Amino acid sequence: MHSSIEQFSAAIRSAGLCPPETIEPGRWHRFPGSQKGARNRAGWCYLFDDLKGGFFGDHSIASNHHWKSTEGKHLSDADWERYRQRINAMKAQRDAEQAQRQQQARQTAAALWQAAAPAMQHEYLARKGIQPHGARCDGQRLVIPLRDVDGTLHSLQTIALDGDKRFMPGGRVAGCYHSMGKPQGVLVVCEGFATGASIHEATGHAVAVAFNAGNLLPVAQALHGKYPALRIIVAADDDWHTDGNPGLTKASEAAQAVGGDLSKPDFGDNRPEKATDFNDLHQLLGLDAVKACIDGAVTASTDSGWPDPVPLPSGLPPVAPFDAELLPEALRGWVADIADRMQCPPDFTAVGALVALSSLIGARAVVKPKARDDWAVPPNLWGAIVGRPGVMKSPALSEVLKPLQRLEKTEREHWQAAHEAWQLDCKVAELAAKANEKQAAAQVAKDPARARALLQPVDNMTPEPTMRRYVVNDATVEKLAELLTVNPWGTLVYRDEIHGLLCSMDKQGQEGARGFYLTGYDGNQGHAVDRIGRGESFVPRVCLAMLGGIQPGKVQSYVRDAVAGGAGDDGLLQRFGLTVWPDVNREFVYVDRWPDTPAKQAAWAVFERLNQLQPATDSDAQEWRFTPDAQALFEEWLIPFETELRGEELHPALVSHLAKYRKLVPALALIFALVDTPESEHLIHERELIRALAWADYLRTHAERLYAAAVMPETSAAKQLLDKIKAGKLADSDGVLLDAFAPRQVAVKHWAGLGTPDAVRKAADLLADYGWLEREATTSGAKGGRPGERYILHPALVKGGV
Template sequence: MTKMEALAALDFADLMPDERRAALSKATLTGDTWPNPSPLPTGLPPVPELDPAILPDELRAWLTDIADRFSAPIDYVAAAAMVAIGSVIGRRIAIRPQTQTDWTEVCNLWGCIVGPPGALKSPVVREVLGPLRLLEQQAAEEHAEAMQAYNFAEQLYKIKTEVATGGVRKALDPKNAKPGDLEAAKARLEAITQPTPPAAVRYITSDATVEKLGEICKDNPEGLLVHRDELLSMFSDLDREEKATARGFFLTGWSGQERYTFDRIGRGTVAVEAVNISVFGTTQPTRVTKYVRESLRLRDDGMVQRLQILVWPDIGKEWVEVDRYPNSEAKKAAFGCFNRLHAIDAVAVGAEIDAYAGPNAVPFLRFDAEAQLLFSQYRVELEAKVRDEDMPSEISAHLSKFRGLIPRLALICHLANGGSGPVNAHATKMALGWSKYLEGHMRRVYASVGGDAADVARKILRRINKGDLSQGFSARELKRHHWSGLTGERVDIGLEMLVEYEWLRIRTIETGGRPSSIFHINPKAFEQNG
């Protein structure tokens, strides 16, 4: 007789309260009635390596140089660069992924890199965002000069208004007024135009209230990047009930094309004709696992699925010091690419304008014939995956966002490569390469949720093996021991997995008050785990 069979044969009257005894007397605890438990998930699934060939031509040498000098995964620099270059294009030019419909995608992206502490995520991202920060600095200097001219014009406006107002008063004096004086004075007053303060052109921001971000977006309809070093802290903050407005604004900004209006007492009405927000940041494995698990359980509103440039590469065990100057030619070409795209002329690259799309219409390109065939074939395969009944719902939801992601990436690669006219097959193949790469990393992120639960489940099984937990134990009983890794909600997550994989069975006990639950241990599970 095995140890578990012996446990099954015990008289539990001496071990458990009366309400458990009644339930267990009805339970068949012999191994013959139990199935063999399923193996628990082990480790993280492998992810594809990034092929530098999918990086835009004018950025590739610069990005590989950064990754090499920092001895960091090229995935980090690639993800940051694609979001950054997409934020520069924003709504300046869009893509229509079909030959005749008005389905339109603009170039903002949301992304995040996942890595352990000390993996040089932040320094690498800081280096990649250098071109954006330079554009931001130049724009700030130009705005300061424009503000000086505006302040002078505003003072002149006040003086002219005072003089013209004095003329109106004089014309209204019946003792001194002559015929026609009033009309002439009114004309002079009406001819004075109040100067308009110059809009502050922005490219990147890190910490702004939603109202302030709305004002920035109003002045920058082409779009801007919101960069947060620890991105999921911002996402967790947006999940709070009192931040519902901010959350809604960010969700609007993800599509990059929708209007948003703030109505506030004191601030009045701020109408943002088009909210285009790119988002990028970093996080750690434990934080992304916790956030995804809670997001899917408590909200599941698609927020996490909007992080489409989500990469979690393996970190090399050996760090190699590289002490050399940056590749100046590659850096010059990359900064030139950013400069060219922020000032891109839509007409010059052959973009069309839909006459029926209204005053905020975005110029657009379509695929050329070969690229269109590639994308259409990809779309057929994608829709089959999304509709697969065996596909987990969260993965189907994430993949469904690839409908718009791949055209966006194709357009970004096309323009960053210096292309004009219809988006070509070369850029489209690069985007399709991104699709395979990103799908693998996305699956690792969702698998990590189960992997974390499996780690807790194994800790619970070890306690069973040691005899610390007896047949018919409760979650509360397990938690009160405060064993390492077995506290709070982690216990519930591990127990749920053990039940799902048939290592345990749960039984609800009616006590006359609030029902309680106990867990039966599969004898076969103990034999496999022992």
């Protein structure tokens, strides 16, 4: 399945719907609505044939959602406008078609309702023990009307002898209900017809039957709008064996939305497995039990005084999968071929290739992202790949660095020959100087001027050849500075395991080294070092690209220190904008084939070409700018991006990381332009910027995983404890459920991961942080002893409402 289709299906599932197994772009699809049977067709979706967007919804609860793909690339301005036009046009078409269907349904419902006879007896009514309450019969089917607050009939629900319930095709459900009785200060909203009948017969209160949990909120809001002075009680179905308890959840939402009260059936200790609603309670314990529950309804928003608990974090956040379209075509096949033969994530090879290319460009070319500003961005990038040992991090990076290694080998051979020739020239000059010295000695008495001329040093000596360094593996900062004086346009620092380099710069006395690397990220700043006894050392331009691998545990530890204000809290880590932490496929495929030679040749040709890139002058870089269309797109991205960074929603460490995208995005766009359109007269087009923005979207998901790993607590024991509490396992020796506990009371149960009071205490403290428990200190008893603590359960846990 195409990844865009997978994303679309995932979005539908996240909305509580079950998408069809097959989604064909450009076609409407119908499927069961929320909490509906397999034959229901209230759910709908439409995916655009270009896979860039779509929408979906559920007619039964009047929901609709827009979706746009994160795959491949951002939409351009023109694409966005076409996208919006298509959405509006298709929405208008859908609304018109839905209005027509609903109009037809109203006409059909009116005719069927008119022809139906008042219900006197029906097997369903007898089985449920209820009266008809305005229902009619159409043959053997019980017919119930759905009306809005103005009394307009919109649709019908039919109930067969076996209890099978059907709505009229195309009829409106959202906000419609069936009423029983007239309001006298109180109005009860519930789900099903039988439930409403039992409540009305038990209490005499007016009842509005909403027909399903998703319709409770629209009905309650509509009735509250018409009768603002009425007390509204929302009577919940207690779906205690269904994940998330949708009946109680939706009823709570409806009651809170209208400032109403909430009631749910109380079946006592001997509750049957399938007992969930007030009609079940009516048949089991009688109408008095129903009345007692309705009379005991409590205000939904103030029944406990506790805030709603926050779900525990469920592992690392997901990351976007790598899409080959993120790479220029010349690199695509080579990167994919390496990843396939090594069975490693393509993210590893892609990041390595881009960082390697950025080191070739260095500071020789810069992009000026603003049209009338001198802000210049060198495209030297820092990348890190995160993966546990054994997932082919080092072999993947070694493979993509082979073009640089070949360039360095060739450069070393040329330098070696030039250096040997230079040494010979030096010896020849030395011999010539000695010969001149002898001649000067012979001429000194006869012709002092001639002797003086012979002793003049030769000024046409060739300077010592320098060698361009492409990769530096393990050098001190002093040696690196020395190398940069003869490599003023930059080089690549590669460390197989970059954690060692990061930690070495955290040590006391390494502040200068850290500052040097921070300057190296900027790519266009000089760096001076003054030492007593050694004078001044100045590097006019420090430009470093950096690449390496790191293990998850080590990066988590390092990030925690940076987030907590440790030695790493100066933005060094955040400069690794090309950091990826992909999911590793657990299924290994044995691959034994020759490399893709054409793909390799195409990629290596890019390296060869960029190796010949020259600056504008000996001291000035080439200057690249955006075309007008690309400039407009950059501004469209930058303004909301900067607004988000200035908000309070993101973690400060993540903000610091994302802030480096100000350089990352234009730098990537420049690299793509130099790869794809080197003869474009120093102009970066919209296509290259779109690809860079797609990289930013992709990399952001990896950044969110990186920083979530540092701030996310260990939750396994807390989840275990919470699951036990929810399952009703927290009980005393007599089987009575506890509403509070001390750590030792749980430890004696020897649940996995909770076998000691200290382990229970840590888990309970975490649950308290997320609002599931409240920690209470206990004082020592009359006989002394140390004070302790106990943990009070959230009322929703005690009542089974969560």
